Amino acid sequence: MWFARRMLSLVGALALAVSITFVLLRALPGDAITAQMRISGASAGSIAERRTALGLDLPPLHQYIDYWIDAARGDLGVSLIDGQPVTDIIMNQLDSTLLLAASALATAAAFGLLLGCAAGLGGFIVSRTARIVIGLAISVPIYWTGTITLFVFAAQLRILPAIDDGTWRGLVLPSAVLGFHTAGAIARVTWATVRATNTADFVRTARGKGLRESHVILSHILRVGLPAILSVIALQAGFLLGGVVVTETLFSRPGVGRLLLSAALGQDYPVVQGIVLWSAFAYSVVQLLFDAANWLIDPRLRTT
Amino acid sequence: MMFRIVLIGYIVIIIFGRALTPYDPRTTQPEIALQAPTWAHPAGTDALGRDVLSRALHGGTQTLTSAAAAACLALGIGLLVGLRMGGTRIDAGIDTLIAAGLTIPSIIVALLAITLIGNSDWALIIAVSTAQIAPVARLTRTLAQGAARADYVQAADALGARPLRLLTRHILPNIVPTLAAYACVTFGACIMNGAALTFLGLGGEIGRAEWGAMLYEGRQAFRTAPWIAFVPGIGITCAVLLLNELSDRLTRIR
Numbered sequence: 287m288w289f290a291r292r293m294l295s296l297v298g299a300l301a302l303a304v305s306i307t308f309v310l311l312r313a314l315p316g317d318a319i320t321a322q323m324r325i326s327g328a329s330a331g332s333i334a335e336r337r338t339a340l341g342l343d344l345p346p347l348h349q350y351i352d353y354w355i356d357a358a359r360g361d362l363g364v365s366l367i368d369g370q371p372v373t374d375i376i377m378n379q380l381d382s383t384l385l386l387a388a389s390a391l392a393t394a395a396a397f398g399l400l401l402g403c404a405a406g407l408g409g410f411i412v413s414r415t416a417r418i419v420i421g422l423a424i425s426v427p428i429y430w431t432g433t434i435t436l437f438v439f440a441a442q443l444r445i446l447p448a449i450d451d452g453t454w455r456g457l458v459l460p461s462a463v464l465g466f467h468t469a470g471a472i473a474r475v476t477w478a479t480v481r482a483t484n485t486a487d488f489v490r491t492a493r494g495k496g497l498r499e500s501h502v503i504l505s506h507i508l509r510v511g512l513p514a515i516l517s518v519i520a521l522q523a524g525f526l527l528g529g530v531v532v533t534e535t536l537f538s539r540p541g542v543g544r545l546l547l548s549a550a551l552g553q554d555y556p557v558v559q560g561i562v563l564w565s566a567f568a569y570s571v572v573q574l575l576f577d578a579a580n581w582l583i584d585p586r587l588r589t590t
Numbered sequence: 591m592m593f594r595i596v597l598i599g600y601i602v603i604i605i606f607g608r609a610l611t612p613y614d615p616r617t618t619q620p621e622i623a624l625q626a627p628t629w630a631h632p633a634g635t636d637a638l639g640r641d642v643l644s645r646a647l648h649g650g651t652q653t654l655t656s657a658a659a660a661a662c663l664a665l666g667i668g669l670l671v672g673l674r675m676g677g678t679r680i681d682a683g684i685d686t687l688i689a690a691g692l693t694i695p696s697i698i699v700a701l702l703a704i705t706l707i708g709n710s711d712w713a714l715i716i717a718v719s720t721a722q723i724a725p726v727a728r729l730t731r732t733l734a735q736g737a738a739r740a741d742y743v744q745a746a747d748a749l750g751a752r753p754l755r756l757l758t759r760h761i762l763p764n765i766v767p768t769l770a771a772y773a774c775v776t777f778g779a780c781i782m783n784g785a786a787l788t789f790l791g792l793g794g795e796i797g798r799a800e801w802g803a804m805l806y807e808g809r810q811a812f813r814t815a816p817w818i819a820f821v822p823g824i825g826i827t828c829a830v831l832l833l834n835e836l837s838d839r840l841t842r843i844r
Contacts, residue, residue, distance in 0.1 A: 425830035429789050430823030433809050437816035550701050
């Protein structure tokens, strides 16, 4: 029941996101076809013809209903610029986005948990240092860290490429930089949870029983804090899957984020619409997965 | 104490720093283009031979004012929406709307604003603030609902106080401290996101003395002149660090 309600709310959010984007995009004057064909000197008649062929002259409500009917069949329309199916265009960029999201998230989760535990449980020096690192991860803009790492590793040391070359070497800098900044949010939540749980009675009992400290941290403190930590990881995963336009631009990587930027600037609305649908979908699926995980981890959720 | 000194120092540099710069941020000197930091130009020069430190000191006011305007806009609207939500039954519907709002990329909002009102600071402000409204509204709603459950609010309600009086005299004073702490975080997020949009070339013109634009120039010249990005990046980092710390302190006072 609880799960079904969550699912309904996420589907609602997805439908709304697509609808709002649909309205916003129609509010913009002009589209890629008109802009492009006018430059190439096409007559008003042939522009109108092309628009009719793509169904752009229909009333907005009609277009809107058609969009959903086609989307339900897995057809998101064609690009206004080169006529390719939107699903193909997005699929071509998806590999790169998924790879970066996965490696950045793995880095962020590992680093974030470590930093959070160090800040919450470490001695004076360890916890102070960890807190400073967390503060930096949250406050330093990624376009700054990115530029500096590019200068050091790609321009000075020349050990890693500045532009994605399709191998693992091109992935190192972007996932390290993106992972570091994503780790900030994860570490902050971990730190707060760990600090709160550390003084709980059952933790004192576990220590009193003579359990090893590593066992106390892993099986007692972190287990109780896991739902909160997982929810922030899920939130970050949702953001990463939707494409990270700044990171992709910084490191000249292909990906959904840069596709969105170029499609939006080129007024290629079917592509923009498709990406919004994808990111809302990815966000919802990740949320659902983590909801399910929480449900398994936390027995208290199952009683209500 | 240390924190206050740093905070006041930062504000002084932002407000009065531009008066102390020996160079005009717009004067180009092509003969000294892309110079590494020297005593004459402590932060180096950019591709047109302009002094980077002077540009960064002038640009700070620009970046921070836009971000402050965006934060105020987001807080104002978010507060109104949040308070309205706290007292209605259509709560779940608005919650879904907010969740949907969170998934719409601010690039699209920025583009819409730029197309409709032109590439001005206001387009950037609107795009940045739109992304922050939903979280503010959500927090206000949660806080207001919590405060409304208190016995003295129930008592005032039973005594026949009007909703507006309940809101302004009993609920708002209780939630303002937490909101103030969150306002600092929102301000910081607006600084980061505004500079990010300018970095991408959306909102605010590239080439102007502004931190986001300078970071963009720094990225373009990362092989030859990474110092262009150095000072603006530190400016943003310090602002966000100070705001986050201020937020933590405000939370602790409560």
